[in-house]
Amino acid sequence: MIDNNTMMQRDLEVIWHPCTQMKDHETLPLVPIRSGRGVYLYDFEGNSYIDAVSSWWVNLFGHANARINARVKAQLDTLEHVLLAGFTHEPAVELAHKLVNLTPETLKKVFYVDNGSSAVEAALKMSYHYHRNLGRKKALFLSLTNSYHGETLGALSVGDVSLYKETYEPLLIENMQVPVPKDQSKEAAKEALVALEEVLKSEGEHIAAFIVEPLVQGAGSMHMYHPHYLEGARALTKQYSVHLIADEIMTGFGRTGKMFACEHAGISPDFMTLSKGLTGGYLPLSVVMTTDEVYSAFYCDYSEHKAFLHSHSYTGNPLACSAALETLAIFETENILESNEKKSRYIAKKLHAFEALENVASVRQQGMVAAVELQGYKAEERIGLEIYRYGLKNGVLLRPLGNVIYFMPPYIISYEEIDTMMRVAYEGIVELKRKN
Numbered sequence: 001m002i003d004n005n006t007m008m009q010r011d012l013e014v015i016w017h018p019c020t021q022m023k024d025h026e027t028l029p030l031v032p033i034r035s036g037r038g039v040y041l042y043d044f045e046g047n048s049y050i051d052a053v054s055s056w057w058v059n060l061f062g063h064a065n066a067r068i069n070a071r072v073k074a075q076l077d078t079l080e081h082v083l084l085a086g087f088t089h090e091p092a093v094e095l096a097h098k099l100v101n102l103t104p105e106t107l108k109k110v111f112y113v114d115n116g117s118s119a120v121e122a123a124l125k126m127s128y129h130y131h132r133n134l135g136r137k138k139a140l141f142l143s144l145t146n147s148y149h150g151e152t153l154g155a156l157s158v159g160d161v162s163l164y165k166e167t168y169e170p171l172l173i174e175n176m177q178v179p180v181p182k183d184q185s186k187e188a189a190k191e192a193l194v195a196l197e198e199v200l201k202s203e204g205e206h207i208a209a210f211i212v213e214p215l216v217q218g219a220g221s222m223h224m225y226h227p228h229y230l231e232g233a234r235a236l237t238k239q240y241s242v243h244l245i246a247d248e249i250m251t252g253f254g255r256t257g258k259m260f261a262c263e264h265a266g267i268s269p270d271f272m273t274l275s276k277g278l279t280g281g282y283l284p285l286s287v288v289m290t291t292d293e294v295y296s297a298f299y300c301d302y303s304e305h306k307a308f309l310h311s312h313s314y315t316g317n318p319l320a321c322s323a324a325l326e327t328l329a330i331f332e333t334e335n336i337l338e339s340n341e342k343k344s345r346y347i348a349k350k351l352h353a354f355e356a357l358e359n360v361a362s363v364r365q366q367g368m369v370a371a372v373e374l375q376g377y378k379a380e381e382r383i384g385l386e387i388y389r390y391g392l393k394n395g396v397l398l399r400p401l402g403n404v405i406y407f408m409p410p411y412i413i414s415y416e417e418i419d420t421m422m423r424v425a426y427e428g429i430v431e432l433k434r435k436n
């Protein structure tokens with residue numbers, strides 16, 4: 001029987017891990033996972049970990065979900081993959097219809113991609129290209145401070161987390177940023193809208209699109225803001241002929257309490273990017289949703305050179321589409337949003353207890369995302385790592401973002417598992433205080 005250490009050594013001989021300083025693994029053991037079931041991940045020695053971060057925010061209905069497993073297995077025996085240019089297949093067609101029905105009203109067309117960053121790239125290109133097809137030169141993008149939209153160069157350009165972006169600055173495309181509302185109050189949203197209007201007034205004619213993470217900036221340490229900002233941003237972008245791209249890659253599929261975060265503000269963007277939870281956390285897949293108006297600007301004779309000639313090999317993969325279809329079927333049959341609302345309220349109650357801790361600056365929550373911000377620590381102290389270690393030792397996978405510990409569990413988490421997840425984080429924070 002292989003143990004954790006053997007698997008770790010074999011891994012470290014050949015694998016360069018994502019978003020990791022590999023030297024850290026001289027002192028920080030890798031966690032080799034052998035299997036998963038429900039909210040639990042199991043290592044090679046039988047230890048279990050509650051997946052409190054839904055494996056980078058993708059898993060909605062647990063690991064090895066019986067319904068999704070069955071659907072993907074059936075698809076595997078039917079069609080594993082076919083190119084989507086010139087060909088199509090049933091899972092892609094059915095999924096696109098479902099997404100058009102589910103998303104805000106004006107979104108009528110689905111462009112398949114295969115991961116979050118690529119969806120952002122495609123949306124940026126499409127927006128720029130739309131304006132070009134209409135004879136407008138708009139080569140600038142606008143985004144929010146503290147935003148995150150992925151790691152490829154275009155996506156990184158519109159992001160603002162310096163830890164990921166700074167090194168590559170000379171390689172990036174031109175981008176402007178406006179301040180994100182400083183907190184979840186309506187006043188902060190109003191204030192930020194004034195700044196947005198100023199930029200749109202002076203630069204709007206050069207800006208193709210304004211891209212936002214609606215309500216929650218995930219990698220920006222789970223920063224949250226009021227839906228009023230989205231309402232205002234929608235009105236202003238329309239007024240200045242600038243597209244609004246809602247990047248719902250993290251917030252989509254119920255995470256914020258509604259199916260899509262845009263629904264909290266009752267807005268319909270020009271583009272919506274979706275990925276992560278789309279397949280229930282099973283397989284890479286993403287989409288760019290857009291309007292008939294955008295689609296029509298590309299629809300003409302080939303000789304006019306207006307076609308969107310963007311593609312990826314695994315675009316619209318049938319196995320991924322079938323996982324997505326079953327994910328949506330679970331939403332349809334199991335009252336997920338309602339039960340999430342109850343769980344969110346339960347999490348909210350437990351979150352208040354953290355506020356009393358001396359080293360906690362504040363707590364915040366939006367639906368099934370909850371965050372605890374610590375105070376009194378410098379970045380070099382890497383206290384997030386301390387909490388991560390503490391969590392693993394006590395059976396919970398917490399992966400803090402700097403000084404922010406957050407909970408974003410699969411929706412099937414039970415109340416007892418919520419208790420454990422939050423108790424371990426609480427104790428970890430208390431322990432941190434005791435040691436310092």
Ligand SMILES: Cc1ncc(COP(=O)(O)O)c(C=O)c1O
Pocket residue numbers: 115116117118120148149150151213218219247248249250251275276
């Ligand atoms: C809002 C948002 N956009 C885009 C991405 C990039 O997605 P991917 O990691 O699949 O490239 C992420 C990933 O965390 C995200 O949170």
